Amino acid sequence: MFFARLSSQFPLAALRRTARSGTCPPPCLSTLSTCVLRNQTGRSEDGVHSESTAWRRALCSQSRFTFRPRETQRSGSRSFSLSGAPAHVQPYLRLMRLDKPIGTWLLYLPCTWSIALAAEPGCLPDLGMLTLFGTGALLMRGAGCTINDMWDKDFDKQVARTACRPIASGEITRMQALVFLGGQLTLALGVLLCLNYYSIALGASSLCLVITYPLMKRITYWPQLVLGLTFNWGALLGWAAVKGSCDWSVCLPLYFSGVMWTLIYDTIYAHQDKEDDVKVGVKSTALMFQEQTKLWLSGFTTAMLSGLVVAGVNAEQTLPYYAALSAVAVHLARQIYTVDINKAEDCWKQFNSNRNLGLLLFLGIVAGNLLKESKET
Numbered sequence: 001m002f003f004a005r006l007s008s009q010f011p012l013a014a015l016r017r018t019a020r021s022g023t024c025p026p027p028c029l030s031t032l033s034t035c036v037l038r039n040q041t042g043r044s045e046d047g048v049h050s051e052s053t054a055w056r057r058a059l060c061s062q063s064r065f066t067f068r069p070r071e072t073q074r075s076g077s078r079s080f081s082l083s084g085a086p087a088h089v090q091p092y093l094r095l096m097r098l099d100k101p102i103g104t105w106l107l108y109l110p111c112t113w114s115i116a117l118a119a120e121p122g123c124l125p126d127l128g129m130l131t132l133f134g135t136g137a138l139l140m141r142g143a144g145c146t147i148n149d150m151w152d153k154d155f156d157k158q159v160a161r162t163a164c165r166p167i168a169s170g171e172i173t174r175m176q177a178l179v180f181l182g183g184q185l186t187l188a189l190g191v192l193l194c195l196n197y198y199s200i201a202l203g204a205s206s207l208c209l210v211i212t213y214p215l216m217k218r219i220t221y222w223p224q225l226v227l228g229l230t231f232n233w234g235a236l237l238g239w240a241a242v243k244g245s246c247d248w249s250v251c252l253p254l255y256f257s258g259v260m261w262t263l264i265y266d267t268i269y270a271h272q273d274k275e276d277d278v279k280v281g282v283k284s285t286a287l288m289f290q291e292q293t294k295l296w297l298s299g300f301t302t303a304m305l306s307g308l309v310v311a312g313v314n315a316e317q318t319l320p321y322y323a324a325l326s327a328v329a330v331h332l333a334r335q336i337y338t339v340d341i342n343k344a345e346d347c348w349k350q351f352n353s354n355r356n357l358g359l360l361l362f363l364g365i366v367a368g369n370l371l372k373e374s375k376e377t
Contacts, residue, residue, distance in 0.1 A: 091166040096142025108137035109358030114238025122373020221288040232258030257307030324364020
């Protein structure tokens, strides 16, 4: 009966990942520290994985799991241990995903593109502004994750990958999360108030998106689009912070390209959870596109690159920028061609690679802007 209960509460995909990694499940299952899994799966006629209980065996010896200071890897992606922090602080750090910085990078990078494009010809982007936006991205990403987990507490409990999040597992109550959210938003407001009045108004207008986008998965198959509208607001805000207002001929194509980029990487990300999403009744582009995913991603890639070309032309960018765009195109083509949408580990790996893509584009913008000065001279 113990093994039957274990198998019903711990989904097959999670058991399979545990066996491959040689490690135990997340902290909410911390009493299981040595796990050996032998598993065989079948595929039903409709293509959905079915479990073969005759072949599944889970043998676990019980011991105490210790959260030691180290770096852990998930499918080649690096996440950081938080065990150096006090024990009572760790759940809050995990709530804001401080141990998984990829989300902060994906929020921050469109800001860096915009700041770099707004720099004077021949000049490097404003380092102070980049630092300010980096701090803001860290705080707002954390606030967004807190809001998301507050909305999704009941859903997260039913999905293996999210069941151990602090609110879903009961480490943090909703009231404690609300207080913590208030602190994050207060600090983020302090960062925003360092900017000009135009930027303050523009930044404050994004709060509605930050609060509502976690709900979109209940309403539409396009929550990734709403996430894109939210995550790429920095493409507008960065230029405004440097220049005092938006040049829409540059900012709008850049913003549009960022939204398309989010649709690419977050659709790949959503394929990790598609089976669980069906069970709990939430929607995503991964569920809508199904086996047509790569065709849709190719279309988003074309739209993204077109927007970046328009933004570059209107910003009078030079050869290094377009060379970087070519490298970005190759990266995206390879990512879409090689990703296995039915393999969660590969989806995570390809999703995580988008940080390098964003940094590559940033360096292209900086190099292209520096060349403007030499051409004028």
